[in-house]
Amino acid sequence: MTAPGHTATVARARLVMAAVALGLAALDLGLKAWAERGLAAGDTVDLGVIQLRLAFNPGVAFSLGDTLPAGVLLAVTGLIITALAVYTWRSARTGTLPMRLALAVVLAGAVANFVDRAVDGVVTDYLHTGWFPTFNGADVFITLGAAALILATLHADHRAKDRTEGGAQ
Template sequence: MQDPSHTPSKRRHRASSSRVVLPALLLAAVVFVLDQAIKLLVEQTMSLNESIVLVPDLLSLTYIQNDGGAFGILGGSQTILLAGSLVAVVVVFWMLVSGPPSRLTTLASGLILGGAAGNLADRLSSGYVTDYVHFDFWYIFNLADVAIVSGVLLLLFTSFAPRRRA
């Protein structure tokens, strides 16, 4: 009797899943490495709360340690923030493997996974996230935050965009 896990349709699904998951994971790895490298550079070359004006009245490089989530919410609530990160990662992986996602969904998933991994690594290693990009009219953030927000916006776009018929 043939093992049902080795049927042609199961093999095709596993092969197509790996074709989707691998690019998302590679993008996530690039985002993670860049994020961690920039954070390390900021931490090693700047003093805490130091600010370097890049564009007067618009953009500064400002080194802070954020123990909260986006916009500083839930400051000091590490358990909630870690659980939220874990849920987000599980949901994104589920989206990747549950069906054939579009290229934009794969791109969005890689951005979200890489950003979440970067901020999660900070929280696990030090209890805070290093933030450094500061527009005078906005909160201070980092590359991981940009990746997460970009990925979420792409997912929203793909969910509201009309589907093309084959």
Template sequence: MTEGEPSASERTRSLLPLTLLIAAAVVVVDQLTKHWAVSNLAGAAPRHVIWTLQWNLSFNSGMAFSRGQGMGVVIGLIALVVVVVIIGAVRTNTDRLVAVAAGLVAGGALGNVVDRLFRGDGLMRGAVIDFIDFQWFPIFNVADMAVNVGGALFIIWSLFGARKATA
């Protein structure tokens, strides 16, 4: 290490706030869009936006893209464990792409856990609000998008960035 260059611990510490900021931003945007969807789409017919995209309110007791219906408690608990593992792992990471990916996945998972916690009649008994509908693809939400983009970034990092980190 040369003088003026940050130590490994300083570089590592700077990534955890980035991850947490991204996760928080995803949760906020996700919850705001879901609030809009419930306020404006409840009881209404789907609203055409463009091409095959429409806003169509749906309550999903499963996981992303309506898989695992009725397993909300298990899915919610797994999501919480995944968030804890991701946040714990990023503390020792020095790669920004990993920090961004971790923030997206953690924020998306937490956004849907918030629905499970507060949009039902018991602990983890709520349904996730989905409303983005392309009609040829399962209905989803902002949290689902964040999880998938974050997952794709993890794959990109594992194919290209991980090699640089070990070189």
């Protein structure tokens, strides 16, 4: 049986993860809508290191799968997102705060790109560096969230190893 305090803590963690994921997904979808309105005439806004430039990606990362029907990409990414959402939900019980937040950030990016693709079969991109394919905020969320998850996992594993070695002496 689960202690009432633990149940409340898990519920709070899930609420925070959902709020982070939904908030960041909404932010990206808003930026995509802004980019479509503000950059529709082919305008490019130079911000130094990065440019704002409108592009549409019918594929996934680096346009992989761009010749597949949009429905196939939606189905496959939908299944992946569902698995990620279930894993994120379950991680509220055992994951550290950095792990849970990192998962929420990855989920936010995945959901934002999925919702964007569901509308017209393409993902709206608006960030360009000149040397890297054009991307969007959701892609940044996925990349930074995955990196943070790796670091958080390594840190948690290192701490667990330290506790085990310290307790064995």
